[in-house]
Amino acid sequence: DAGVIQSPRHEVTEMGQEVTLRCKPISGHDYLFWYRQTMMRGLELLIYFNNNVPIDDSGMPEDRFSAKMPNASFSTLKIQPSEPRDSAVYFCASSLGGVLGEKLFFGSGTQLSVL
Amino acid sequence: AQSVTQPDIHITVSEGASLELRCNYSYGATPYLFWYVQSPGQGLQLLLKYFSGDTLVQGIKGFEAEFKRSQSSFNLRKPSVHWSDAAEYFCAGANSNSGYALNFGKGTSLLVTP
Numbered sequence: 001d002a003g004v005i006q007s008p009r010h011e012v013t014e015m016g017q018e019v020t021l022r023c024k025p026i027s028g029h030d031y032l033f034w035y036r037q038t039m040m041r042g043l044e045l046l047i048y049f050n051n052n053v054p055i056d057d058s059g060m061p062e063d064r065f066s067a068k069m070p071n072a073s074f075s076t077l078k079i080q081p082s083e084p085r086d087s088a089v090y091f092c093a094s095s096l097g098g099v100l101g102e103k104l105f106f107g108s109g110t111q112l113s114v115l
Numbered sequence: 116a117q118s119v120t121q122p123d124i125h126i127t128v129s130e131g132a133s134l135e136l137r138c139n140y141s142y143g144a145t146p147y148l149f150w151y152v153q154s155p156g157q158g159l160q161l162l163l164k165y166f167s168g169d170t171l172v173q174g175i176k177g178f179e180a181e182f183k184r185s186q187s188s189f190n191l192r193k194p195s196v197h198w199s200d201a202a203e204y205f206c207a208g209a210n211s212n213s214g215y216a217l218n219f220g221k222g223t224s225l226l227v228t229p
Contacts, residue, residue, distance in 0.1 A: 004158070033217070042221035043159075043205065056216055091158055099209045099217045100147060100166070106158030 006092050006107035014115050018080040021110045024073055025094030033104065034067055034077050035091040043091075049075065050098065082114045119148070119189075119208040121220035128196050129228050136191040136223050138180075138206030148189040149207040149217070150180055159205060165189065176200070201227045 005024040013019055025032050033048040047057040052069045060067070064083070069075040079086055089111050093104040120139045128134050140146050147166050151159040163174025170182040180191045189206060206220040 035219075043219035045216050045218065048216065059216075093158070099149075103161040103164070104159070104217065106160070108156070108158050 004092055004094050004105050004107035006090075006110050008110060009108065010111045010113075012113045012115065013082055015083055016081045017114075018078065019082045019086075019112060019114075021077040021079075021090050021092075021112070023075045023077070023092030023107060025075070025092070026105055027073065029094035029096050029105070030072075031095045031098045032069060032075050033093040033095075034075070035093065037089045037091060037109070038087075046077070079112075082112075084114045087112055087114050118218055119206045119220040121204075121206050121223050123223045124221070125224045125226065127226040127228060130198050131195050134191075134193045134196045134200070134225070136204050136206075136225070138189045138191065138220060139187050140189060140206075140208050141187065142208060142210050144210045146208045146210045148180075148182065149209075150174065150178065150189075150191045151205045151207060151219075152176075153203040153205065153222075155202075162191070162204075196225075196227055198227045198229070201225055 007022045030051050034046040035043050037043045046059045047067045048055055049069045067077045089109045091106050091109045093106045095104045118141050122137050149164045150162040152162050153159045162178050163172045165172045165182045172180050178193050180189055182189050203222045203224050205222045207217050209217045
């Protein structure tokens with residue numbers, strides 16, 4: 001298996017633009033997590049899905065952020081409109097059985113820069 | 116609030132020396148605790164985890180961690196550090212009250228000197 005695949009690897013955009021981050025979890029995994037990493041706040045859980053259903057989105061910073069998982073093999077995190085303070089590394093992770101099951105497998109992240 | 120805290124932002128050790136990275140947790144119910152390592156430009160990799168049972172947990176790459184309820188700690192140790200261990204280390208925790216969502220500490224950056 002290729003692991004968790006995120007795209008793009010790097011994204012540079014201007015303030016106000018829409019940004020879409022993509023994630024392909026490991027086949028067969030039933031949990032998918034989106035994390036954001038910054039120097040100031042560390043790793044923050046934004047949202048997670050179980051069997052394509054959002055379970056907890058309390059970490060989503062505001063309405064500008066939305067996440068979807070239309071099927072078991074694909075998820076998106078969208079920011080519209082983007083702001084400079086959204087600049088961070090966004091990680092997607094998947095697992096079988098959640099955090100208490102198999103370990104979380106992380107993608108390599110998307111480095112987002114909003115100018 | 117339920118959380119994990121890593122008191123040390125940076126740690127420097129000499130190659131071959133022993134290592135201990137600190138992690139303190141604050142959970143009302145029994146926590147599930149983890150250590151992850153992140154190499155530059157990469158995602159996180161699980162080193163070890165503690166759910167219950169033996170309080171000394173063995174992980175990959177020669178790492179171990181000890182769960183100490185009396186001290187609310189889950190410190191990571193390695194008897195002899197290699198240059199390739201230089202990375203960012205994250206302690207993380209979860210429990211039923213948090214909906215099993217994994218909360219990460221802010222990380223400890225390990226520098227290994229020759």
